Amino acid sequence: MNTPDLGALLADIETLVTCESPSKDHEALARSAAEVAAIGRRLLGTEPEYLLTEGCPHLRWRFGPGPARVLLLAHHDTVWPAGSLLTHPYGVHEGVLRGPGCFDMKAGLVMALHALAALPERAGVTVLVTGDEEIGSPRSRVLIEEEARGCEAVFVLEASADGGALKCRRKGVSQYRVEVGGRAAHSGLEPEKGVNAGVELAHQILAVTELADPARGTSVVPTVLSAGTTVNTVPAAAVVALDVRAWDLAEQQRVDAGLRALCPVLPGARVRVTGGVNRPPLEAAASGALFGLADSLARDLGLGPLAAAAVGGASDGNFTAGLGVPTLDGLGAVGGGAHADDEHVLVAELPRRTALLTALVEAVLSGRPGRSEGVAR
Template identity: 65%
Template sequence: MTKPTVVLDDLLDDLRQLVECESPSADQAAVARSADLVARLGAARLGVEPERIVVDGCSHLRWILGSRPQAERVVLVCHHDTVWPLGTLETHPYGVDDSGVLRGPGCFDMLAGLVMAWSAVATLPSADGITLLVTGDEEIGSPSSRVLIEDTARGARAALVLEASADGGALKTARKGTSMYDVVITGRAAHAGLEPEKGINAGLELAHQLCAVPALASVADGTTVTPTVASAGTTANTVPATAHFSIDVRAWSLAELERVDAAIRSLTPVLPGATIAILGGINRPPLEESSSKALFERAAGLADALGLPPLTAAAVGGASDGNFTAGVGTPTLDGLGAVGGGAHAVGEHVLVDRLPDRTMLLHALLADLLADPSEGDR
């Protein structure tokens, strides 16, 4: 098997430009500027302009290359938004140190994966059958892109997700599904000194519910139910009339997400007169190992044939857009992006010397899938 030529300088040049075009998810103007750059760089590498898709003000891009039918297509899933606010470059600029460690906001999660995708596709003998989707709101749960992701992946041969690798370069063969809730509690205000007995203390009700919710977790099933942000009241001398808290739920199976969902929606007030409203719900279905097994085995065989570092697999608690592609029944392999670490943290980094072999692996996997458009992976 012949190794493709990977031009590291091109990868690094594209990555530098993307990192230096800050793209925090919640800033739609910044995401739009980033989309302009992604479109320009991607068109230069692929020779084709992308389709620009704006949903609820958020900018997404899609390249549909060639004319193969959907059942023979391979979908590459990327995102160009990051968690870092504007101005982060002032304290954490792009740079590569003498040890070959590249740093910069969003470099690992997941801008390096995007430039790898361009390189891997551009060096194919034919890109007919590749769909490359680059969304702009993954880091905030993909509220505007979920339907686009599902529609793009539905019925495809495979979805390959260029999210950063797990520790040591492991591919992500399973991801927990996620649910997100906001519990809104309504009580009744009263003066805390003059007549507190006339109030219904929403903050006290919040405390009861905060203590009850973690019991919905299941250690045996790996299901976590975690109260996170919480607040109550308005002033220090007023019985709180309102309170709310958020809940983060992670589970390996849809059945567990549904069990917890039913339980959260059944929460009842402890204090007479208090009311509870539940907002939110199941956000991402799990990416179960059965969805990735055949693709991982194929990738591991290709890595061995090319003399690349042996592949390992990891199941992780974090979710990605790969949860959506797996949720519509498309075989999905995640974590094909850069090797490094520190996602969402000040130590975010990419190992430069691993960019070529990861890009070679992606190229080989794409070529292999396009050369054999059977239904064998399903």
């Protein structure tokens, strides 16, 4: 196995982690995109295309004159607010790397660039680095889907699941707002003249939670909610946000139909539902053959057998799998603590997983078939 240089990997990861890039801060994202471009320019010998959508910067490298066969998919934005380095400084201690966004997913982004740099032939490969994944990819989804169409494989550099498992199945995500209209009135003098939107919202929250099906892995979770204006006024308006997760499209559609059918309980109240499917599920069939190929290559490289995982979180790989394009996720860093205080990367795994990614891309470009067994279901 031709092992990538660990020192070079760590130096580039430090550069990106110490360049903070919250998803909604376009100035910070511009600085981050410049750092990513500089690393890619040095490793790949060519400039990326800068793609700006509604102020959000993305980067793309395309290699070869023909259509893309392999897409490497990454993002450079993080959930961490500006200033997080003061409380969560970058550092490496006893084989563990820490810092905001290191696991999700700046290490994986660096790994993608180093893996591609090790390839003797890159024709047919595209690298897309987006800047809004952590907020649902509202500005990059079209780019992602355009680049993925027609590809033989999409490799997503999101962090691995527990123990380094690849993410071969992801739940689909739907997001909704349930808005309730009522009628204001003085809560002490004449509450009977009002229509309490807060009470109506409580009825609706109980109704929507009944749409969940734990046995099928379908969750319907009320998250942010609000109602009312002052303590002595019957609320005239109320709203709740819903996060829906499901393993298959049929369940997403069932919940969607149930939400569209919500009716008011209180006389005079009004209910409006907006939103819908954000990301389709990444189903096991999309990853089967690629996981088999990755497992075979890992054994060839002396990295041992790979594990497959099914996870509730979504990624941009959901979009590509939803198009029917073979997609393998979780190929980035091994570690843990995504979005949490203990976010970390296991240093020893960085060169090993980078070498595996290089082998995967090379195998697809050379036409090596995969095996479909062993995918989590």
